[in-house]
Amino acid sequence: MRTVYQHTLCPFSRKVRLTLHEKKLDFTMVNQNFWDKTPEFLDLNPAGQVPVFVDLNGTVICDSQAICEYLEEAYPEKNLIGDSIVVKAEVRRLVAWFDLKAAGEFTLPLLFEKVVKRNLKIQGNTGPCSQRIRQSKAMLLKHLEYIAWLCDRRNWLAGDNFSLADITAAAHISVIDYMGDIPWAQHELVKNWYVRVKSRPSFRTLLQDKVPGLSPWETYPLLDF
Template sequence: MRKLYHHWLSPFSRKVRILLKEKGLDFQLEVEKTWERREDFLALNPAGLVPVLVEHDGHVLAESQAICEYLDEVYPNKLLIGFDPATRAETRRLVSWWDLKFGREVSEPLVFEKVMRRFLGQGHPESAVIRIAHQNMKVHFDYIAWLTERRTWLAGDDFSLADIAAAAHISCLDYLGDILWEDHPATHDWYARVKSRPSMRPLLADHIPGLPPPRHYADLDF
């Protein structure tokens, strides 16, 4: 069986997990503590980052977007990057928005300050960093509201990798209880639609040892 090396609060790992489920592909999860720098894992991906996907035949793929592009080409039963060049370009633009801009400004600092500092023994969270990330979050959630006023899904009429990437990042923050959903009704409504998809159920069942999610995390009527 194919194996996905991941970490629970890696939005890039979650992105691949959702896409695999959307395509109906079976896989086994393997938690990788990347900070341990295991030699066997570094042999798979010298960058030392998750996700890493090992296919049935032993073929190794690393980096979430490369994995997603590969899966969309090799398993085209359900295309998630788009059916025409313009839609594919818009999907890729929004995936980059979430993985690079949102990741840098919101999800990465919050996950690091609230979780990874403790794992790495680097002291207490920096409250100023958390405050700035929360301010940045509002701008991005307003953008979701703007997009969903004009489109059925983020990139257009069809559910796509753009929605998957955004939901992967947001689900990490929701696990930490960092989102005041009542302040973002349009984003709430969009995320509720994503959250109700069968591909999200395994993520909603995640339970990190020593770090339980808030009660509403797995609730579809949150």
């Protein structure tokens, strides 16, 4: 069986899970607390990061984008990166934007402050930093504005078709939505896009996710919110 080593609220792991579901590929998941670098996990990925994907033949791929590009080539029946070089370039630009900018500016800081810090037993861990949370939420608003700008001009984020750009953006947004930190009422265009993504069969299992010690926000599993 294909295996994904992942953490439930890691946006990069969610991106890989969604891609596998979109491609209708069966897989099992092994939960990996990425702040706990066990020797077994470091053997698999010396960089100590999730996600890691192991294919049927034992091939091990690390890094969400390397995994998604691999899946696109190994299982091309469902195209998620586009068929023209121009669309491919736009999909890859947006994927990089969300995985670098969104991750650095709001997803990873909020994940660290609200989830990782609960589990880290290091000296000087004084709990969530409210200033960092405030700053990250302010950056989140800028990204919501950019997603709205794209939604206003295109059918899906990178153009006419649903793509890895939508998967990647939704992976980041869904982590924050789990925490209840998206002000949906002020972002109607983004909400409409997210409802469309959330309604896809590929999203179904993510909506049932729960992490110990942090329950999902009440509207997280709902398609009508």
